[in-house]
Every structure is written in structure tokens, then in C-alpha cells.
Amino acid sequence: MDFRLKVFYTVALRLNFTKAASELYISQPAVSKHIQELEETYKTKLFERNGSKIALTPAGEILLRHTKSIFEIYREIDFEMSSFINERQGLLRLGSSTTISQYIISPVLARFHQKQQDIKVNLLNGNTEQIENALINKEIEIGIVEGQSKNQSIKYIPFLKxxxxxxxxxxxxxxxxxxxxxxxxxxxxxxxxxxxxxxxxxxxxxxxxxxxxxxxxxxxxxxxxxxxxxxxxxxxxxxxxxxxxxxxxxxxxxxxxxxxxxxxxxxxxxFYIITLVGKSDSLSELFIQNLSAYYNLKL
CATH class of the missing domain: 3.40.190.290 (D-Maltodextrin-Binding Protein; domain 2)
Structure with a gap:
């Protein structure tokens, strides 16, 4: 079931069966089979197909929301349980606007990897609006952006002048x-x-x-x-x-x-570090600590 949800989640983000198959290292028929089995399990369509294009149905939107929450919990479990054996592991998904990605954050990521080699970091690049949307959609845990739109669901932490x-x-x-x-x-x-x-x-x-x-x-x-x-x-x-x-x-x-x-x-x-209001996890806090230490800041 977990892998079926992973297949669904990947297709839902990419809205493309071929890209999802490539990302998951499985065949496109296998992707279709997993989606079909989920639809049979819930007795409802998850995607509307219009020629080569697909879109989420209302049921698919609900399943995507819950799937994001499930994977978020799994990510926190992996990180916190691994800390008991002093082998911190997990996945941290960051988002950063273009200027920060190219000129500010790269040395911080290198230093973080040297200290935490078992933590995988995925970095999404985009402009401020795109990074904020990725955070709201729970595609990333932390963003670092060049401005603040004062979205009520986002916490903005001043980072670097x-x-x-x-x-x-x-x-x-x-x-x-x-x-x-x-x-x-x-x-x-x-x-x-x-x-x-x-x-x-x-x-x-x-x-x-x-x-x-x-x-x-x-x-x-x-x-x-x-x-x-x-x-x-x-x-x-x-x-x-x-x-x-x-x-x-x-x-x-x-x-x-x-x-x-x-x-x-x-x-x-x-520049601002952005997280969702009321949302915090140990891995994200660890990265923010490393970020502040690198630039000798008190965040």
C-alpha cells in the first residue's frame, strides 16, 4: 500500500505517467497498474484522463492531501528513530529562490553534508512565489526566499541582510x-x-x-x-x-x-527562512541551526 501511495503521489505531482515511471524506476504499465488498484480499492477515480493529459479528480485531491501527511510523518519517524543510534538519517526537502541557491546556500549545504552524510537533501529552485507555493503544498519543509508576501500560513524568519x-x-x-x-x-x-x-x-x-x-x-x-x-x-x-x-x-x-x-x-x-506556521520537525530545526551557525547568526 505504501508503494502504491508513493506511485500515486509521484503521478499527482508530475501529472504525467511517463515521468513518474522514470522517477520511480518502474515501467509505465506498472504505474498504471498501481493507480488502477488504488482506484479499485477506493471504488472511485483518482485521475481524469483527457487524451495525453491527466488531472486529479476531487477524490484524488483528497488522497493527495492525506498522502502528503503520511509521508511527512514517515520522514519524521525515520529521522527521530535514527538519532537513537547516533546515525541521523532522513530526507530534507528545501526550496530556495534563484539568487540564494546560486550565491548563498551552496557552501551551507556542503558543510551540512560533511556533518550529516546520511541525510539526503533535495533542493527545489524557483522564484519567491513558486517556493512559497511549494511550502504551502507541502512539497518542501523549508524555504529561503528574497522577499515576504506576508502569507498568513507562512512564518518568515529574517536570515541575512x-x-x-x-x-x-x-x-x-x-x-x-x-x-x-x-x-x-x-x-x-x-x-x-x-x-x-x-x-x-x-x-x-x-x-x-x-x-x-x-x-x-x-x-x-x-x-x-x-x-x-x-x-x-x-x-x-x-x-x-x-x-x-x-x-x-x-x-x-x-x-x-x-x-x-x-x-x-x-x-x-x-533574505527570509520560511516554514509553515505551527509546523516544526527535528530535521528542519537541525538544518536551520547549521544555517545560523555558518553565518554566525542568532535565529
Whole structure:
């Protein structure tokens, strides 16, 4: 029954029998057989099939909710029972927005693995909105994001301070300016992150405080889905972008990108650790302790 639920859970997340079969290392007919047996057990359909596409039925939605809870309990049992023999084992599912995944959390994960080699860590990447949704849907236990949407079901813990700075390539003609006036921003071409990005929300709010609306006042040449793609675009154009100081350290050191000061504008924020309100488990707490120890923080 447990394996059938695992098959169901994988299909329900992927909404694709072929992908589920590949992930579980079984054949597609075997996946179909397990789903059929579950439907026979509960005497109801779990998926609606429309050609090559599938979707959960109302009964499937209920079973998915309970299956998530069951696997969550199993995960906690595995970790807490293994601690009795000083061999901590288990699975920790993390979610992290793009900037944090690339520039902040990797050394922490390496250190955590050195200390806890029997704990498997899965890291989901996405923008802040996607990570929050994954947490709410119990696809991850902890998220680390670039902004907070103040969702009532999520607990936000300030983690690490960040500064967003205006950057361009070192050969840009405006590099000679000692300071960029607010009105000058309106004649410059910008590259930004996509909608749903926590970074974009913070930038929009800060600009609004100095009388600049991103959607109407700035010339946004392109929206790109990752920090690395924005940096690459900047290095090959005369565009500008507001980026995390953590993300451009190497480029600034190598004089490939340059920071420009903007009149009356300072954009600071915190990265946040997010968990579900009222939801805590030993493995998640262990990781948060390691995270705070690495950066010498008191969380």
C-alpha cells in the first residue's frame, strides 16, 4: 500500500505517467497498474484522463492531501528513530529562490553534508512565489526566499541582510557619472527579473518611494528568469539592472561590472527562512541551526 501511495503521489505531482515511471524506476504499465488498484480499492477515480493529459479528480485531491501527511510523518519517524543510534538519517526537502541557491546556500549545504552524510537533501529552485507555493503544498519543509508576501500560513524568519545595487558593464558611458539622478533612470534601458520574483517586488517598492514607477516610467528592455542570464546580458549591452550585491561579487572584483550610485536611493532587504506556521520537525530545526551557525547568526 505504501508503494502504491508513493506511485500515486509521484503521478499527482508530475501529472504525467511517463515521468513518474522514470522517477520511480518502474515501467509505465506498472504505474498504471498501481493507480488502477488504488482506484479499485477506493471504488472511485483518482485521475481524469483527457487524451495525453491527466488531472486529479476531487477524490484524488483528497488522497493527495492525506498522502502528503503520511509521508511527512514517515520522514519524521525515520529521522527521530535514527538519532537513537547516533546515525541521523532522513530526507530534507528545501526550496530556495534563484539568487540564494546560486550565491548563498551552496557552501551551507556542503558543510551540512560533511556533518550529516546520511541525510539526503533535495533542493527545489524557483522564484519567491513558486517556493512559497511549494511550502504551502507541502512539497518542501523549508524555504529561503528574497522577499515576504506576508502569507498568513507562512512564518518568515529574517536570515541575512542584502543590498540591491544598480550595475552595468564597466565600458558603459554612464560609468563616468559620480551619481545617477532620479530623472536619469527614466531614459536608461533596464533588464529585470520575471513577475513573481521577490527581488523585483523589492525594487519596485523602493523606486516607488522616490516617485518612479517601474511599469510606466522605466524602459524595461527584457525580463529574464535568472540572475546569471541578466549578468550575461549586461556584459553584452549598455543596459542596467538592480542586482543583489551577493550576486555580482566576482564581476565587480574582475572589473566586468560596476556599481552606480543613485540619488536618494538605497535598497536593502533581508533574505527570509520560511516554514509553515505551527509546523516544526527535528530535521528542519537541525538544518536551520547549521544555517545560523555558518553565518554566525542568532535565529
Amino acid at each position: 542584502d543590498e540591491l545595487v544598480l550595475v552595468c558593464r564597466s565600458g558603459n558611458p554612464l560609468v563616468q557619472e559620480s551619481e545617477i539622478a532620479v530623472d536619469d533612470l527614466k531614459s536608461m534601458r533596464f533588464i529585470t527579473r520575471e513577475r513573481g520574483s521577490g527581488t523585483l517586488e523589492v525594487i519596485e517598492y523602493a523606486l516607488k518611494q522616490i516617485g518612479v514607477k517601474m511599469t510606466t516610467d522605466l524602459q524595461v528592455e527584457m525580463q529574464l528568469g535568472s540572475t546569471e542570464s541578466i549578468k550575461s546580458y549586461l556584459l553584452n549591452s549598455d543596459c542596467f539592472a538592480f542586482m543583489s550585491i551577493h550576486a555580482v561579487g566576482n564581476e565587480l572584483k574582475n572589473n566586468e561590472l560596476v556599481v552606480l550610485d543613485v540619488e536618494n536611493l538605497s535598497i536593502e532587504r533581508y
